[in-house]
Amino acid sequence: MRRELICTAPTTPPQFEVRRAELPRPGRGEVLVRVLASSVNPIDAKRAAGYGQRLLALKGAGRFPLVLGNDLAGQVLAVGPGVSQFTAGQQVFGLLATGRAGGAHATHVLVPQQQLMLADKNSPPSALAALPYSFVTMWLALNGAGLSLSNARQARVLINGASGGLGRLALQLLTAWGSRLTTICGRGQRQLGLDMGAEHSIERGPGNIESLPKDFDAVLNFGSWDDEALLSSRLGPKALGQATTVHPLLGHVDRLGLLAGAWASRKDWRAARARVSARAPGARYAWTVFKPDREALEALATSLRERRIALPVGVALSLDQAELAFEHVSAGRPGRAVLLP
Template structure:
């Protein structure tokens, strides 16, 4: 049987239950993984309350009862035809897309082999489960700005939300590439930002962003949509681009319906794009949307193998105490939240 964690209805605080269903069968190119650890990301805590119901509903990913989760670390239990990269009993980690089939908060999940990686011996499942979704989103954001190992040396990068999961991973990638980071941190987090390797670290506040120089090559907004315009005003004339993961796309559609949501999203995006273009005509501006990406997973595999990538785990609990993991994330407590089915 598969044991899964289900949200019975959209509610805050979340309404949680466990249920048992038939074990899923892996199809062609798919692997059945016995899950040892899976994480709770900020998106899970929001989706539990109904966030994203319209747009995610298009993919069948908003119907309650809902199984959430995108990250998986575990052991190969069986696989379908055409699977040639993994063996029975092998330790793996990887990603599920957000879709109709439900999420990774379960004892067993079926994962396409392209979204799985072999787990290195040194890494335990709890640590691995914290990484794939956050790393992939961060990688997509970096890629959309145009920064790469070929042009990152000496580039000045401004990160809003530098102490969060995405911010830390971005620093772990950009520092070895030779970029110079300015970190916008939460209250009391400035020293931590410097310890992570930022050249400059400031605490968020009303005067913080306007007081920064306007010469950044890349801006990453992992913290607050309301900061996006001010952040764009800090781009330099030869900037590569700005990416934000905290855009209002899902909220606009939830609040305003199909037409209103589309109109508001176009307006919101155009407003910031215009600021970006006024600062640097060639610069890119992107709203990052998570989706599994093979290039990102390969970069993750390399970073994990080389022990360059990790996130602090703040709480790791069994399913019967899952609410503690969701509370941890909703309260914005430090460190990732991991479930141990």
């Protein structure tokens, strides 16, 4: 049998039930994975409260009851027809798209083979499960800002929300790529940016972004949409670009409905894009949205092999203790929250 964590209704605090269901059978190209760990990301805590329902309904992922969770570490139990890269017993980690089939907060999940990677046998599942969703989103944000291994060396990059999960992963990757980093961290966390390899680090607060130079090649906003305009004002004239994961797309659609929400988003995107272009005419501008990405997963596997990527895990709890894991995330407590089904 499969046990799954069902989020029953959009409420704060969230309401859960653990239900039993038949073990699914892998279809063509799918792998049945016994989940050993799955993370609770900030998006899960927000979705449990109803955030994003209207837009995600288009993907079949808006209606409660919901099984949340986008990443996992586990063991292959069985493979469907057409799967050649995996066999039963292997340790793996991977991603689930947000969609009709539901998420990874369960004991067993079906994962398309291109969304799975082989894991090192010695990597603890809880440490692995904290990474795929955040790393892939961070990677997509780097792409969105025009940053890659080929141009990151010596690039001056400003990271907002640097003390969070995405921020720490960007710090680890970009330090390895030789970028020159400035971090904007949470209160009391300035030193963390410096310890993780930033040249300069500040804490967020009134007037602090304005105190930074106006010569950054790229800006990554993982902190707050309220900072978006000020962050753009720090781009240099030849900047590569700016990307944000904290854009108002889902919130606008929740509040205004599909059409008006899409219209408000377009208006905000165009205004933000115009600010970036005014500073740096050739720069890219992107609102990053998570989706499974093979190149990013492979980059994560490489970074893991080279032991340069990790996130601290704050709590690791069973499905029956899910409320505590969600509370940990909602309260912004240090370290990732992981479920051990």
